[in-house]
Amino acid sequence: MLSILRKARLRDKELRVLMLGLDNAGKTTVVKQIMNEDVHDVSPTLGFIIKTIEFSGYKLNIWDVGGQKTLRSYWRNYFEKTDCLIWVVDATDRFRLDDCAEELHGLLQEERLLGASLLVFANKSEVVGAMGVEEIRTGLRLDQIKTHKWTIMRCSAMTGLNLKEGLTWVVEDAKERLFLF
Numbered sequence: 160m161l162s163i164l165r166k167a168r169l170r171d172k173e174l175r176v177l178m179l180g181l182d183n184a185g186k187t188t189v190v191k192q193i194m195n196e197d198v199h200d201v202s203p204t205l206g207f208i209i210k211t212i213e214f215s216g217y218k219l220n221i222w223d224v225g226g227q228k229t230l231r232s233y234w235r236n237y238f239e240k241t242d243c244l245i246w247v248v249d250a251t252d253r254f255r256l257d258d259c260a261e262e263l264h265g266l267l268q269e270e271r272l273l274g275a276s277l278l279v280f281a282n283k284s285e286v287v288g289a290m291g292v293e294e295i296r297t298g299l300r301l302d303q304i305k306t307h308k309w310t311i312m313r314c315s316a317m318t319g320l321n322l323k324e325g326l327t328w329v330v331e332d333a334k335e336r337l338f339l340f
């Protein structure tokens with residue numbers, strides 16, 4: 160259910176976007192590339208960073224939260240009022256794809272995230288040998304997700320590939336919801 164408050168925020172064209180995924184997936188680099196900041200100067204995120212950008216007439220408040228195992232138990236503190244969850248996957252990390260699937264499905268059980276849509280970014284896709292969208296879709300068991308509206312896109316935080324397309328999906332999804340309620 161969309162709360163009155165969330166509806167008001169949608170009308171104000173303000174969205175809360177939560178960037179999550181395992182450590183080293185490229186979350187901070189994605190945010191930097193979106194902000195036109197230097198993508199070569201990224202260090203592991205301790206705690207969280209909030210960046211606000213204007214996109215397509217909307218104000219996106221993007222929360223970049225540290226993904227290390229020790230920090231994952233704190234994720235739930237950021238769930239409230241999330242409009243869209245961007246799940247960033249390291250497409251070169253086949254070894255942790257199972258771990259990644261477990262974390263994602265666990266996350267989607269969270270009651271406080273029920274209103275959020277899900278964008279899966281298959282990041283680092285410019286790397287030769289990186290997993291494609293189909294492999295990640297299967298590995299993450301995305302087709303089992305019935306509780307959230309979702310999509311998956313390949314992207315590269317390094318080259319900027321598909322980052323704008325991803326944000327466009329986020330905004331279009333928000334617009335649709337505004338019409339629905």
Ligand SMILES: Nc1nc2c(ncn2[C@@H]2O[C@H](COP(=O)(O)OP(=O)(O)O)[C@@H](O)[C@H]2O)c(=O)[nH]1
Pocket residue numbers: 180181182183184185186187188189198201202203204226247282283284285286314315316317318
């Ligand atoms: N080749 C490549 N490397 C990337 C890409 N995005 C991030 N990285 C690298 O992956 C590492 C982790 O990135 P970071 O943004 O700190 O990941 P985070 O822990 O999810 O915030 C860094 O060395 C980045 O330079 C990408 O699209 N392509």
Ligand SMILES: [Mg+2]
Pocket residue numbers: 186187188202203204223224225226
């Ligand atoms: Mg980070």
